Amino acid sequence: MSGHVTFVHLTDLHVGNPAVVDDHLYSDTSTTLERILADIKLLQPAPSFIVASGDLTNRGDIDSYEQLKRLIAASGLDIPFLFALGNHDRRDGFYPAMLGRTENVWAPYDHAQVIDGIHVIVLDSSVPNKIGGAFEPGQLDWLKAELEQHADLPKLLVMHHAPALDANPAMEWESLSIDDTEALRQAVAGKNVIGILSGHIHFDRVSNWYGIPVVVGIGQHAATDVLWLHEGLRMLEGASFAIGTLRSSGLSITFAPQPASRRELHSFSFAGMAEMLAKYEASTPVAAE
Ligand SMILES: [Fe+2]
Numbered sequence: 001m002s003g004h005v006t007f008v009h010l011t012d013l014h015v016g017n018p019a020v021v022d023d024h025l026y027s028d029t030s031t032t033l034e035r036i037l038a039d040i041k042l043l044q045p046a047p048s049f050i051v052a053s054g055d056l057t058n059r060g061d062i063d064s065y066e067q068l069k070r071l072i073a074a075s076g077l078d079i080p081f082l083f084a085l086g087n088h089d090r091r092d093g094f095y096p097a098m099l100g101r102t103e104n105v106w107a108p109y110d111h112a113q114v115i116d117g118i119h120v121i122v123l124d125s126s127v128p129n130k131i132g133g134a135f136e137p138g139q140l141d142w143l144k145a146e147l148e149q150h151a152d153l154p155k156l157l158v159m160h161h162a163p164a165l166d167a168n169p170a171m172e173w174e175s176l177s178i179d180d181t182e183a184l185r186q187a188v189a190g191k192n193v194i195g196i197l198s199g200h201i202h203f204d205r206v207s208n209w210y211g212i213p214v215v216v217g218i219g220q221h222a223a224t225d226v227l228w229l230h231e232g233l234r235m236l237e238g239a240s241f242a243i244g245t246l247r248s249s250g251l252s253i254t255f256a257p258q259p260a261s262r263r264e265l266h267s268f269s270f271a272g273m274a275e276m277l278a279k280y281e282a283s284t285p286v287a288a289e
Pocket residue numbers: 012014055086088200201202219
């Protein structure tokens with residue numbers, strides 16, 4: 001690979017229909033997404049694509065997806081969006097609203113494309129009416145066939161539910177099922193998968209899963225209090241999105257905490273930094289030989 005490829009990872013957008021009161025929507029997700037898309041528009045270099053790893057809407061109804069479409073169109077971003085579905089999504093809402101598809105609306109939404117030398121593979125880990133994730137018959141066969149395509153290209157997987165890190169059935173609600181995690185491990189072994197982008201648990205977490213980085217983001221709705229996980233789920237204000245950079249040396253992920261309007265404590269321009277470094281180096285005593 002020559003040069004860098006950058007992309008953006010959004011997750012758990014939980015966009016709602018603004019005309020409907022939703023007691024299970026804890027923050028103004030439309031405004032959050034609007035601000036984040038405005039920030040993404042200013043990124044340099046411009047990202048090659050944006051992935052949204054599920055829970056695109058809070059309720060999965062067509063009107064909420066229409067709101068999501070409106071926000072994306074209003075941003076003026078001319079960048080490919082790749083969508084995955086999460087447990088808050090509904091396939092029968094997503095397909096007609098986002099893809100104009102009215103037939104076969106309960107099929108899992110698996111898709112892939114090559115963008116700037118990255119083979120992005122999006123898997124639908126959502127299970128209608130379930131919180132945890134799993135695959136339906138045929139999805140892993142589709143994945144295995146897709147992994148055989150573009151053998152020379154790095155592969156980036158996107159799925160709402162991250163693989164299960166422990167084989168603990170009591171915690172299966174927060175991940176892909178234990179059985180499908182094992183099947184996934186076998187499917188991706190040796191296939192140049194550079195990372196898996198996920199969401200669902202609403203906190204930033206990076207895991208090394210059998211050598212593959214699994215990146216989970218807080219998302220854009222509410223942040224799980226990671227210091228309270230021994231008690232239960234406590235949701236805090238806050239969000240993040242991530243900027244991925246693929247270099248020949250590998251993948252890096254930079255989290256951009258939100259809100260971006262946090263109070264500035266100090267700032268340097270790059271010119272100011274050069275001046276500061278020059279002063280610092282001039283004042284540093286040189287060790288005696
Ligand atoms: Fe979510």
